Amino acid sequence: MSIIDEIISACGQEYVSVNEPMSRHTTFRVGGNADIFIRVSSKEQLISGLKVCRDSDYPVTILGNGSNVLVSDAGIRGAVFEFGREFADISVVKEDDMAFVTVLSGALLSNVGAYLMKEGIAGFHWASGIPGSVGGACYMNAGAYGGEMKDIIKSVEVLTSDLSVEVRDLESLDLSYRHSALMSEEAYVLSATFALPYGDSETIKAMTDELNQKRRDKQPLEFPSAGSTFKRPEGYFAGKLIEDSGLKGYRVGGASVSTKHCGFVVNDEHGTATDIYKLTEDVKKIVFEKFGVNLEREIRLLGEF
Ligand SMILES: Cc1cc2nc3c(=O)[nH]c(=O)nc-3n(C[C@H](O)[C@H](O)[C@H](O)COP(=O)(O)OP(=O)(O)OC[C@H]3O[C@@H](n4cnc5c(N)ncnc54)[C@H](O)[C@@H]3O)c2cc1C
Structure with a gap:
């Protein structure tokens, strides 16, 4: 066979x-x-x-x-x-002060956010607009608008390279800005348990709507992208460095630096992965020449480049 x-x-x-x-x-x-x-x-x-x-x-x-x-x-x-919609169950254990919410890693953050809103469970509104899965968000320590996965994870169940299932507590995940210990080992997130406070559904909805509106106002959501292309270098904002380097709208083939938010590379004219990759290399080089700052890609490269 x-x-x-x-x-x-x-x-x-x-x-x-x-x-x-x-x-x-x-x-x-x-x-x-x-x-x-x-x-x-x-x-x-x-x-x-x-x-x-x-x-x-x-x-x-x-x-x-x-x-x-x-x-x-x-x-x-x-x-x-x-990990996608076939591996996306959500279960909740309600204790007096806190809810413990366990979510399989394929669940979309937007779906988890909508579920928690209905249940009157707060503390997740900042994550609802991030278009990732729970597994990807734990791996990346995704964050937005002052929140990050690190703030809400109690533990994560992983499958290790020898195919055993282990529960990792928050500390052992070593989460920091767009980093987790999972990046340096072969361990896959099966589920995450979040510790979250209770809240009022209407208030949670208002907070979620406000942040989603901010995204629509500031981000080029009309074009394919992977969000912020580069990590925030210490003491700077990647988008501002790119804009100040004169790269707003800079194009390679079908990909360009967004004119709405320079931190985003968008695939606005049916570009290829090679276009996008070359564009990010050019941006890194030009920003370094101008400001001496090394931009590090936040997006993960898969396959040969
Ligand atoms: C329009 C837009 C806006 C965005 N805004 C934000 C934002 O505000 N904040 C933010 O942090 N990110 C943002 N992102 C980036 C992205 O949504 C997040 O990084 C998200 O957490 C990635 O999740 P994913 O499931 O899509 O992961 P993928 O892109 O599928 O994978 C990312 C990495 O995680 C690994 N991975 C995925 N699932 C697992 C698993 N179960 N176990 C182990 N490893 C796994 C993959 O191998 C890969 O290395 C944005 C992206 C877009 C397109």
Whole structure:
């Protein structure tokens, strides 16, 4: 049996596709084919599929909602396991002062936010407008408008490289600005438990709506992007450095520096991953020449560049 057939048999035909275009699974809307693509539907299915890959040294890539990645035009060799809507249950344990909310990693932050709003559970409104999954947000320590995952995570359940399930407490995740300990090991987020206070649904809705309006006003949401392309360098704002370098609207092929928010690279004219990658390299070089500041990409590169 070929490795592809083995993975199909381990993961279930209906969850697997071969030569899947990654442009369908990334918010930049670019990226070539993954050799084999698996939609994660349960912990057991994931472990079976990963076991096949591990036994054959077959490469594995993990994807959430694809909102912080740039996938190469050549695609991704090996297997891509996507945590999405089939792995997205939410459960709540209500104690006197706090609610403990456990969410499977494929759940979208927007859906979690909407669920918590209805339940009268507060503290998540800042995350509702981030277009990522819970797993991706924990991995990236996503944050916005003064909140970050670090503030609300109680613990995270991970699958380690030897395919055992472990619970990691907040401290061991070593979360800091767009960083987690998970970046330096092969451990996949299965679920996260958040500790959140109670609140009034109407107030939570008003706060969520206000932040979403801010996003619409400030961000080029009409074009494919991956949000802020670069991390915030200490003491500066990436968008301002880019604008002050004269790069507003700077274009490579079908990709450009947004004229609405210079921190965003947008794929506004059907660009390729190569266009976007080259654009980010140019921006890094020009900003360094002008200001001596090294911009570091926040977006994660998947595949060969
Ligand atoms: C319009 C727009 C606005 C944005 N605004 C914000 C913002 O305000 N704040 C912010 O922080 N980010 C923002 N982002 C970026 C992005 O949404 C976040 O980084 C988000 O947390 C990424 O989640 P994801 O599920 O899409 O991850 P993906 O892009 O799929 O993956 C990102 C990384 O996480 C890894 N990963 C994904 N799931 C798992 C898992 N279960 N276990 C282990 N590793 C995993 C992937 O391998 C990859 O390295 C924005 C993006 C866009 C397009």
